[in-house]
Amino acid sequence: MVHIKRIQENGADIIAVVGEIDASSSIELDLSIAKSVGEGFKKILVDCHGLEYISSAGLGVFMSYIEECRDKKIQMVLFGLKGKVINTFEILGLADLLHIRENKNEAMKLADELSV
Amino acid sequence: MNYQYKIGCSLSNLKGIRDFIRNTLNENQVPELQISSVVLALDEMCSNLMIHAHHCNPDHILELHINQEQHSYIFEIIDEGNLFNINEFIEPGMERLVQEKKKGGLGIRLVKSIMDKIEYTSEGGRNICRLTKEL
Numbered sequence: 001m002v003h004i005k006r007i008q009e010n011g012a013d014i015i016a017v018v019g020e021i022d023a024s025s026s027i028e029l030d031l032s033i034a035k036s037v038g039e040g041f042k043k044i045l046v047d048c049h050g051l052e053y054i055s056s057a058g059l060g061v062f063m064s065y066i067e068e069c070r071d072k073k074i075q076m077v078l079f080g081l082k083g084k085v086i087n088t089f090e091i092l093g094l095a096d097l098l099h100i101r102e103n104k105n106e107a108m109k110l111a112d113e114l115s116v
Numbered sequence: 117m118n119y120q121y122k123i124g125c126s127l128s129n130l131k132g133i134r135d136f137i138r139n140t141l142n143e144n145q146v147p148e149l150q151i152s153s154v155v156l157a158l159d160e161m162c163s164n165l166m167i168h169a170h171h172c173n174p175d176h177i178l179e180l181h182i183n184q185e186q187h188s189y190i191f192e193i194i195d196e197g198n199l200f201n202i203n204e205f206i207e208p209g210m211e212r213l214v215q216e217k218k219k220g221g222l223g224i225r226l227v228k229s230i231m232d233k234i235e236y237t238s239e240g241g242r243n244i245c246r247l248t249k250e251l
Contacts, residue, residue: 022130022131024128053155055156056225056226057163059222060218060219060222067217087152091153091230
């Protein structure tokens with residue numbers, strides 16, 4: 001079960017994810033990112049403070065946007081990941097393929113720097 | 117120890133599977149980070165089976181067993197579907213997955229990274245997938 005909220009702040013779309021993302025709920029994350037990309041946001045920050053669990057289905061959603069973000073010059077940055085969640089990213093080496101920061105300020109700073 | 121859990125092949129049941137494994141290992145004082153890894157691997161195995169071997173039919177049943185042998189935990193997933201053997205599956209490279217914008221293909225890589233041994237046997241029309249992890 002996952003709850004996803006989108007909030008716009010200083011030109012960035014912040015997607016807040018609360019709960020667990022598995023094979024039954026990853027579609028909701030996918031739809032939220034697709035909406036954000038579709039609405040033309042160039043800075044997408046994913047707030048993972050409330051993310052308690054992610055399986056490969058959720059990781060696959062993030063991975064599937066890496067190329068599109070490169071092509072469309074969209075900066076997607078994840079922040080606020082709990083240790084047990086970041087461990088899942090690290091097992092696959094995904095922490096090196098995605099932009100991950102500790103908090104919103106750092107995530108926003110990175111998105112701004114990469115947008116220049 | 118010998119714990120058992122039976123559940124229908126609906127993806128909405130994955131949370132129940134995760135809770136069962138987490139609670140069982142918690143009771144046995146397994147460290148939190150190791151519990152998280154094992155929960156993830158079993159979630160991946162069960163969702164793969166539900167999707168690929170049972171087409172998410174909730175009338176099809178998966179049976180989970182957890183046993184301990186010395187320092188190893190043995191997790192068995194028993195079903196009656198077509199055998200879905202992940203040892204025969206070659207995972208695509210990460211770069212290829214990124215280029216092709218694929219959402220799948222990561223789960224089996226996770227299971228193979230986390231578990232120490234993955235074995236399959238068949239008995240009387242039932243498939244038994246046995247995953248071993250030293251904890």
